[in-house]
Amino acid sequence: MLSAYTDFIRIRFLTMLAYRVNYYSGILIYMLNIGVYYFTWQAIYGDRGEIGGFTASQMTTYIAVSWMARAFYFNNLDREIATDIRDGSIAIQFIRPYNYLFVKMMQGFGEGLFRFTLFMIPGMLLALLLFPVRLPSDPIAWVGFLVMLFFSFLINSQLNILTGLMAFFVENNEGIMRMKRVIVDLFSGLVIPISLFPGWLSAIMQWLPFQAITYLPGSVFTGRTQGTGILEVFGIQVVWFVALLIPIFFMWRAARKRLFVQGG
């Protein structure tokens, strides 16, 4: 049974590999994004040494690593689940002796592995050439960042699963999915680091799971969080990972009762 789950990872990885050409343009688009933010922040910083606790050089690194982390953790599980529900192929998933959401998670991980090796790593190398990104010198920062990056993937996928499952309860969750995407990009600190948010908003962000996706791993990579601080922010990620299992569980259970296979 376990080997079936690893097979889902393998097969998704191979399927993605077949479409790898699509991702070459993805790398260019991400470079463009990093470039836009890099030059914007350059202009904002001017002669100033520090904004919101970030030096100009830390900001550059933060932007680059945040976008490249997104290249890894991003997936379309929400859309895949919503499609399965809407066209009724979810029925097929229920006649198999496995847990659908777990399979989805495995497929997401297969996609993640592909994105990590063929999107994030080459993208990061290119970013190093193009922008003055400073890699951490402390090996602990590297280890901490990579572990936290994996949890970014987990938490982002959990949010995607929750968004996808909404399709059970509303006729069309397209709007919810788009809203989620914007919220994750904004509130995770991808567009603007959370420490630059107005005080009240950044206080609210402390209590939401989004910062665990980009902001916390990014702060480890840029060296703003060090030593035991790494364990602390990693702890926040773990707490959110566990906490998000609860709504997923209840939503899944409610969905089973509501299931209404569309299209006969």
Place this chain on the structure above:
Amino acid sequence: MKAIEVEHLSKIFKVQKSRGGLKGALQDLFSRQYNEVAAVNDISFSIPAGEICGYIGENGAGKSTTIKMLTGILVPTAGKLNVGGYVPHEEREKFVRNIGVVFGQRSQLWWDIGVIESFGLLRKVYGVSEQDYKKRLDELVQRLDLGDLLSRPVRKLSLGQRMRCELVAALLHNPSIVFLDEPTIGLDIIVKTEIREFLKDMNRQHGTTILLTTHDLQDIEALCSRVIMLDEGRIIYDGGLDTLKTRWGQGTRVTFQFGTACPLGRLQSLTSELYVSWTADNDLHAEVLVPAELNVSDVLAKIVGQPDIAITDIKITETTTDEIVRQIYQTGSATKETQGGTVSHA
């Protein structure tokens, strides 16, 4: 031993009512109104192990909903269910290991990967041992003649090829109960026949219980000794196919073609002492309906050999199951008064 037991099973769906117009749409935003629709309404039946049972009814009669409850996909609103010793929706993951399901309208193979890879993945999902898998796959591949399809990706298969692969996918783990929801939909006559033969053999060799929904009554005639007919979520007939035919059969239809004009009145007068009804489009062509109680030969004896009637052709046709079923569907309401197992003559 009963493979499937169903008692007072119901499934009620809530369907949102949309009010018309802009005002109605705004009202819908704030307070939604629902209609309750009983897709399956208090049905009971049981199927013994090893039986092939046909499950028929018009579109929307509740066939697929029943199948989806029996396979653990849908949770029933009320009633008791037992399939192969399990309550499907309660112990879903354990239960589905014993069943095989084919939905004619949906693929259960993975679109992007080769057929054989799909099978290999299913082997792991169902935890079939390498040895059993090989044996079973060889048997199925040979029987369904899949040899050179195995390496192709699923998206490059024709419908007939895909459906044969779907069957293999559903049967790899050697389930004791198989549900087929319109397995022959859209297939050509050759593939249909092949699939029917295959199912019959499987039932004979392995004693597999099969519940099959279809719109093609030839599937039923070829495979099923028993048929359950559904209308608006209720069972309107449950019994043998033969009984259905004798109860509902309209007798025999005899069509005459005449060389010279022969008025309808002349034919009616010849058979006046028999209770038969004549119809005619024109003077050269007439049709008589002979009820099951009468002999066709008695009617023929009256007509054939009359000096003034020149017959060029005679065609004798039995009422087909299709016609019988169409009639039952059309008069579905008339039969509801009768209780389980019998259908009255409309």
